Amino acid sequence: MTQWQNWSGSITSFPAEYHKPNTLDDIVSLVQRAKSEAKSIRVVGSGHSFSPLVATDSMLVSLDHYAGLEHVDRDACTATVKAGTKLKALGELLFAQGLAQENLGDINEQSIAGAISTGTHGTGIAFGSISTQVVGLTLVTGNGEVITCSERENRLLFKAAQVSLGALGIIVSVTLRLIPAYALQIDIRKKSLTDCCTHLDEYNRENRHFEFHFLPYTNTVQAKFTNISQENPAGKSLMRWFNEYALENGALWLLSAFNRQFPQMSERVCKTMAALVTDASGVSNAHAVFATARFVKFQEMEYNLPAENFQPALNELDEMIRRERIQVHIPIECRFVQRDDIPLSPAFGRDSAYIAVHMFKGMAYQRYFELAEEIFKRYGGRPHWGKMHTRTADELRTLYPEWNAFQLQRSQHDPDRLFSSPYMHSILG
Numbered sequence: 001m002t003q004w005q006n007w008s009g010s011i012t013s014f015p016a017e018y019h020k021p022n023t024l025d026d027i028v029s030l031v032q033r034a035k036s037e038a039k040s041i042r043v044v045g046s047g048h049s050f051s052p053l054v055a056t057d058s059m060l061v062s063l064d065h066y067a068g069l070e071h072v073d074r075d076a077c078t079a080t081v082k083a084g085t086k087l088k089a090l091g092e093l094l095f096a097q098g099l100a101q102e103n104l105g106d107i108n109e110q111s112i113a114g115a116i117s118t119g120t121h122g123t124g125i126a127f128g129s130i131s132t133q134v135v136g137l138t139l140v141t142g143n144g145e146v147i148t149c150s151e152r153e154n155r156l157l158f159k160a161a162q163v164s165l166g167a168l169g170i171i172v173s174v175t176l177r178l179i180p181a182y183a184l185q186i187d188i189r190k191k192s193l194t195d196c197c198t199h200l201d202e203y204n205r206e207n208r209h210f211e212f213h214f215l216p217y218t219n220t221v222q223a224k225f226t227n228i229s230q231e232n233p234a235g236k237s238l239m240r241w242f243n244e245y246a247l248e249n250g251a252l253w254l255l256s257a258f259n260r261q262f263p264q265m266s267e268r269v270c271k272t273m274a275a276l277v278t279d280a281s282g283v284s285n286a287h288a289v290f291a292t293a294r295f296v297k298f299q300e301m302e303y304n305l306p307a308e309n310f311q312p313a314l315n316e317l318d319e320m321i322r323r324e325r326i327q328v329h330i331p332i333e334c335r336f337v338q339r340d341d342i343p344l345s346p347a348f349g350r351d352s353a354y355i356a357v358h359m360f361k362g363m364a365y366q367r368y369f370e371l372a373e374e375i376f377k378r379y380g381g382r383p384h385w386g387k388m389h390t391r392t393a394d395e396l397r398t399l400y401p402e403w404n405a406f407q408l409q410r411s412q413h414d415p416d417r418l419f420s421s422p423y424m425h426s427i428l429g
């Protein structure tokens with residue numbers, strides 16, 4: 001028996017078997033054996049989900065040894081990649097081919113299959129989640145079959161598999177729609193929440209990517225504006241290095257350790273952090289711009305909201321933190337994502353805003369997240385599948401118009417529920 005733990009340490013499980021197959025044949029054999037022995041399987045990417053999607057006491061499969069580029073079509077700007085490939089390695093492999101992903105989230109530690117399976121997203125109103133960059137997939141289903149799907153082939157399975165929580169089978173390769181490699185300029189600016197809310201539409205419209213981190217108990221935000229640049233990428237400037245390592249990690253860690261000891265000082269800590277926010281700019285190759293280092297560990301809940309509900313929901317969150325004297329100092333992250341047509345995608349059918357609340361590891365998060373979730377629920381929120389939430393299948397099915405289309409594919413391709421677990425049962429039924 002092996003012990004497995006997720007990135008934040010919130011989930012520990014003891015799988016009876018832990019496998020890292022090297023070949024497609026090995027993966028198929030594992031699924032067939034699980035089927036014949038009536039054992040359940042969960043697949044792990046990088047273990048960066050906060051929710052217990054991966055937890056199992058049965059078979060755990062990692063594709064860490066099944067990684068790398070399979071095929072690149074430069075004319076079509078697509079690449080097929082083995083599912084265990086980590087986003088950081090993927091960015092470098094694609095860059096060497098003169099290609100890049102159009103958008104990414106704020107870290108690059110995840111595996112490509114893990115990232116798409118929960119609908120991992122970045123920011124930018126003209127871009128969907130990473131799942132929308134997928135144009136084809138190959139899975140080993142719960143029937144032990146290897147099936148390839150795309151918009152043109154097995155379309156219903158393809159749509160379901162674009163965000164599938166590991167419930168349809170093991171994704172073994174992913175074909176991505178890419179664009180020629182490009183450089184981005186990032187401008188980090190200290191602004192007020194009032195300014196960001198007043199100019200929200202303009203900032204979203206006029207920048208390729210716009211997001212901000214809002215410091216509770218203050219009116220201060222750290223806003224990030226990211227746009228295509230024709231300048232030569234220069235790596236991280238001193239100011240960006242200072243921002244990312246000294247402020248977003250070093251100072252944040254020190255203040256977090258202090259606040260964990262003295263949580264009643266949260267407001268003071270937030271104000272100190274607000275005073276430390278500084279402007280910085282830099283130009284880098286796209287794959288190096290999106291990701292930032294995250295050495296400070298935390299727990300997180302993130303909700304997708306209809307874009308038009310963003311401001312009232314954020315206002316209520318701000319008021320709730322002040323009213324309830326919530327002991328928190330980690331900023332609230334606000335991002336914006338284009339709608340899609342993927343049955344289990346939180347952005348299904350609506351242009352979306354994402355609001356994420358965090359708590360430093362070791363500090364009590366339950367009451368904060370509970371009160372935040374009540375607000376998100378009232379504004380039509382759908383939880384990020386990879387982050388903490390308390391929603392169950394009965395509630396979730398009412399939030400997803402194409403829920404049954406997903407379940408039909410699940411019944412067809414995993415009739416014995418090989419890819420289930422008590423947690424999967426609780427969210428998918």
Ligand SMILES: Cc1cc2nc3c(=O)[nH]c(=O)nc-3n(C[C@H](O)[C@H](O)[C@H](O)COP(=O)(O)OP(=O)(O)OC[C@H]3O[C@@H](n4cnc5c(N)ncnc54)[C@H](O)[C@@H]3O)c2cc1C
Nearest residue numbers: 045046047048049105106111114117120121165166171386
């Ligand atoms: C520090 C940090 C920053 C983050 N930043 C962002 C962000 O900017 N945007 C965002 O949206 N999310 C973000 N997340 C959440 C994260 O992107 C998702 O939880 C993502 O799913 C994690 O990828 P993973 O490879 O670790 O997958 P895991 O957490 O290991 O698995 C996630 C799901 O994918 C399934 N899965 C994995 N591999 C396969 C496969 N080969 N076949 C079938 N199913 C598979 C698993 O079974 C599970 O259901 C962040 C998380 C952390 C810890």
